[in-house]
Amino acid sequence: MKNQKKDLIIGGIFLMLTIFFIVISMTNKPFFDWVFERHHNQWSWYLRPLFLLPYCYFAYKKSFTGMMVSIFALFTSMFWFPKPEVVNENVINFLAFEKEYLYGEWNLSKQLLTLTIPISFVALGLAFWKRSLIMGIGVVVLMATGKMVWSIQLAGESGKSIVIPAVIGLLICCGLIFYGFKRLEKN
Numbered sequence: 001m002k003n004q005k006k007d008l009i010i011g012g013i014f015l016m017l018t019i020f021f022i023v024i025s026m027t028n029k030p031f032f033d034w035v036f037e038r039h040h041n042q043w044s045w046y047l048r049p050l051f052l053l054p055y056c057y058f059a060y061k062k063s064f065t066g067m068m069v070s071i072f073a074l075f076t077s078m079f080w081f082p083k084p085e086v087v088n089e090n091v092i093n094f095l096a097f098e099k100e101y102l103y104g105e106w107n108l109s110k111q112l113l114t115l116t117i118p119i120s121f122v123a124l125g126l127a128f129w130k131r132s133l134i135m136g137i138g139v140v141v142l143m144a145t146g147k148m149v150w151s152i153q154l155a156g157e158s159g160k161s162i163v164i165p166a167v168i169g170l171l172i173c174c175g176l177i178f179y180g181f182k183r184l185e186k187n
Contacts, residue, residue: 007063007064007065008064010065010068011063011064011065011066011067011068011069012064012068013068014065014068014069014071014072015068015071017072018068018071018072018075021072021075021076022075026102029103032099032102034079035078035079036078036095036098036099037083038078038079038080038081038082038083039078039079039095040083040084040087040091040092040095041081041082041083041084042084042088042091042165043081044077044078044079044080044081045162045165046165046168046169047077047080047081048074048077048078048169049144049165049166049169049170049172049173050169050172050173051070051071051073051074051077052070052074052124052140052143052173052177053173053176053177053180054066054069054070054073055067055070055071055074055121055124055125056124056128056136056177056180056181057128057180057184058070059124059125059126059127059128059129060128060129060131060181060184062129067125071121088161090157090158090160090161091158091161092158093155093157093158093161094151094155094158094159094161094162097154097155097158097159098155101154113150116146120139120142120143120146123135123139124136124139124140124143127139128181131185133177133178133181136177136181137174137177137178140170140173140174140177141170141174144166144167144169144170144173147162147166148162148163148166148167151163
């Protein structure tokens with residue numbers, strides 16, 4: 001019982017840190033611009049989906065702390081890499097679209113669409129908490145597909161710039177999730 005309470009407290013701290021990061025990003029334009037300058041480095045685009053791996057592992061192990069540290073790392077990894085010297089025009093246009101989208105009007109439609117993000121993470125966590133490989137991989141596929149469809153549908157040609165990182169991330173994640181799950185189940 002003591003370890004479970006500690007897990008919830010530490011996990012709660014990282015959940016609050018993630019929320020704090022999002023609030024600061026959305027309310028402090030200079031900080032948001034600084035983060036997005038570094039997010040132009042496409043290495044972060046390839047790295048970010050890999051944080052689903054520890055998230056799934058910790059959900060399987062029923063560690064709320066591990067799950068929340070993974071989420072915190074996923075969100076903050078946007079600025080882990082230096083600002084790139086050369087950036088593809090589609091990347092520039094897509095991230096300009098994302099910034100405009102995030103700072104634009106937050107109507108009901110956008111609010112409901114944004115809710116799919118935490119709902120997806122809850123669904124992914126529950127799938128592995130309950131030890132359902134098929135459900136977990138299904139959620140990962142829906143998350144990646146949703147991001148690609150949203151990007152292309154709303155950002156047009158520049159939205160296609162995320163397709164290669166998203167597909168590579170999806171394939172790597174699904175392969176490693178399958179492999180890891182089978183190893184965990186064997187033990």
